Amino acid sequence: MPKGIPLTEEDLSSRRREIFAAAVHLILEKGFQETSMRQIAEAAGMGKSSLYDYFRTKDEILVFVIEEETLIVTRQAEAIAALALPPAVRLRQIMRMHLDFMQANKNLLVRLGGEAQRLKPESQARINQRRYAYQDLVAAIIQEGIDQGCFRPVNALNAARLLINSLLSALYTSRPTGSAEEMLDEAVEIFLHGLRI
Amino acid sequence: MPKGIPLTEEDLSSRRREIFAAAVHLILEKGFQETSMRQIAEAAGMGKSSLYDYFRTKDEILVFVIEEETLIVTRQAEAIAALALPPAVRLRQIMRMHLDFMQANKNLLVRLGGEAQRLKPESQARINQRRYAYQDLVAAIIQEGIDQGCFRPVNALNAARLLINSLLSALYTSRPTGSAEEMLDEAVEIFLHGLRI
Amino acid sequence: MPKGIPLTEEDLSSRRREIFAAAVHLILEKGFQETSMRQIAEAAGMGKSSLYDYFRTKDEILVFVIEEETLIVTRQAEAIAALALPPAVRLRQIMRMHLDFMQANKNLLVRLGGEAQRLKPESQARINQRRYAYQDLVAAIIQEGIDQGCFRPVNALNAARLLINSLLSALYTSRPTGSAEEMLDEAVEIFLHGLRI
Amino acid sequence: MPKGIPLTEEDLSSRRREIFAAAVHLILEKGFQETSMRQIAEAAGMGKSSLYDYFRTKDEILVFVIEEETLIVTRQAEAIAALALPPAVRLRQIMRMHLDFMQANKNLLVRLGGEAQRLKPESQARINQRRYAYQDLVAAIIQEGIDQGCFRPVNALNAARLLINSLLSALYTSRPTGSAEEMLDEAVEIFLHGLRI
DNA sequence: AATGAATGAGTCTTCATTCAT
DNA sequence: GATGAATGAAGACTCATTCAT
Secondary structure, X not given: OOOOOOOOHHHHHHHXXXXXXXXXXXXXXXXOOOOOXXXXXXXXXXXXXOHHHHOOOHHHXXXXXXXXXXXXXXXXXXXXXXOOOOHHHHHHHHHHHHHHHHHHOOOHHHHHHHHHOOOOXXXXXXXXXXXXXXXXXXXXXXXXXXXXXXXXXXXXXXXXXXXXXXXXXXHOOOOOOOOHHHHHHHHHHHHHHHHEO | OOOOOOOOHHHHHHHHHHHHHHHXXXXXXXXXXXXXXXXXXXXXXXXXXXXXXXOOOHHHXXXXXXXXXXXXXXXXXXXXXOXXXXXXXXXXXXXXXHHHHHHHOOOHHHHHHHHHOOXXXXXXXXXXXXXXXXXHHHHHHHHHHHHOOOEOOOOHHHHHHHHHHHHHHHHOXXXXXXXXXXXXXXXXXXXXXXXXX | OOOOOOOOHHHHHHHHHHHHHHXXXXXXXXXXXXXXXXXXXXXXOOOOOOHHHHOOOHHHHHHHHHHHHXXXXXXHHHHHHOOOOOHHHHHHHHHXXXXXXXXXXXXXXXXXXXXXXXXXXXXXXXXXXXXXXXXXXXXXXXXXXXXXXXXXXXXXXXHHHHHHHHHHHHHXXXXXXXXXXXXXHHHHHHHHHHHEO | OOOOOOOOHHHHHHHHHHHHHHHHHHHHHHOOOOOXXXXXXXXXXXXXXXXXXXXXXXXXXXXXXXXXXXXXXXXXXXXXXXXXOOHHHHHHHHXXXXXXXXXXXXXHHHHHXXXXXXXXXXXXXXXXXXXXXXXXXXXXXXXXXXXXXXXXXXXXXXXXXXXXXXXXXXXXXXXXXXXXXXXXXXXXXXXHHHHEO
């Protein structure tokens, strides 16, 4: 808002979040690609071209949001990972937290994840860095369980991806067999059972 | 080609397949939405508007292919399901067949699956019918295992979705921990272990 | 206009000319770059995008017109060059013809020539091919005069460029010292005098 | 830089020159219109809007530079014109000086001349005033030669324009027949020969 | 039956300029 | 005095679809 003063990196970031927050309903309704820069600008209450002071490109909006949201989930997962609890319990808590986050954000991450396939490799790489951090975190817990002898020796990263993916079955079905929580719990139970010695 | 003689539904279908086969490489390279009708027509060696004799709309192409490919996988899965083998073995075979099919088709189904999010609800419903058939087939085998007492009593449909989803972790990662076969095998093993009593 | 029938190369060319003819007044008034594709389309009585069936790019319009007009001048010059007249006379006639053409076309070529500086090298090369043909034609007549001993031995191409350039002084001044014809005649006279032995 | 103290007209002018000097490479590379105010400001190491303290409009930059450079050439030509040498010799020297200047400035004036066509009439008039001064200077020398009886009686202004224009043939060809100096010398020789009695 | 010319809506993006700080 | 955030207007171009031949 102040006119002659350069925006700090922080201002930029928070403004970016505001812009997206203002436009998120459009994107959820119609998809990202189908939402035009004009509409986003209108929703954000700014001129079409001011948008370009915050995002150099339409795709940057997508990258920004995915990075941002993945980071939030990762941060929350880190907190859980640090607790003094058995691996299985921490994994359960992380998945629940993840589910809660997804639902609170209307599955935004899942929806946008689909659109991210179109991004240029360079942008995909940036996104993947964030995803990897989350996967690694989960994988570390699994590895811990393996080392402690409470899990079978499997490839921890592979297993982590499998677990995280379970969320999709729970969230992204048009033929639910219960609440998302119930579906997820059952999936996690099968997974943990599968790791048990 | 035959003039004056209306095309049978079968001719139509096989022509549709030909058209898509001719254009599939474009779609794999650039994505479906990024491939224009003109390019598809050119690849298929026909005029832009002749395309509309086979697909009333661009989106119909997407729906057709997804339906078609899902149907093929389902048919092959049905054959395996009918074998006189223990449920666990049949599930393993189905997943392997599915993986082979995906790889033979360059993950087309996964790629297109992302694009399908944009289709209008009506089209999505049509696609889902096919998906359900496949899920139900897998679920039936799981249920059989449960009934025979070799699997724990879980919601079979939920479990089926979980198993099918495992393919994604194996296929769709930019940080593989082995061959797709190995990753899938491990995932299936964890799953089956998880169902074991 | 016919809808399902491919345009012959000739149709294309004549349609291109029509389009340009319809829009030339806009371009003369405001300059080429300042004239938008929409305006050109409107002037030509067609949809914005139909324009792109005739010119793949806005710049192509520029290239087309310059090539076309240069070709016309060259053709007329060829006719004069073939006459059985002394070199000096033929040169005078060519310059007069060129002047007439320029005036009949409102100096279009001069105006557009300025804009052509912005074209990408590839397009400039295409244009230059045409310009060279014209320059070479004039140079040949000069060389003829040199060979016949009625002109001093100068570099014919250099001299040709000089002569052709004289048109600019005559046409493109905001402080004329007579009619364009008079100014040109005097310039040509100085030039020919300068070549005389 | 000095705060509170208004800039003298001279400071303004020298600051303008500095700004342009800093940006000239951009303009030579991409053309004037293709260079944005932001880029010019960056090159000049100042804020976008500070530019507007020195040039009220982007076009003013163009006008300023053309005026400035034309003035420099004129000043140098004046020095030569004042020498006690035969008209023909002075004309030769002026043309050489002009060529040197052009080459030292990478033909900037020619390039910008093309862009100047777009300026509004008012600005063009300002530029033309400067051009006229230069033309008049050259014309005066020619007139002198005529009065002294060493040149044929031609319209001096017309001839001056013709001579100055020769530079273009020498400088602005993609198919040179020698060094620019050689081409120019030959052109000037033809011209002077053409004036000789 | 098959084709391609025609279209209008819509896309992202750029830019010179202003104005509040 | 100097700055950069904000903007509105505009621009080239693409595309799915229709329709006359």
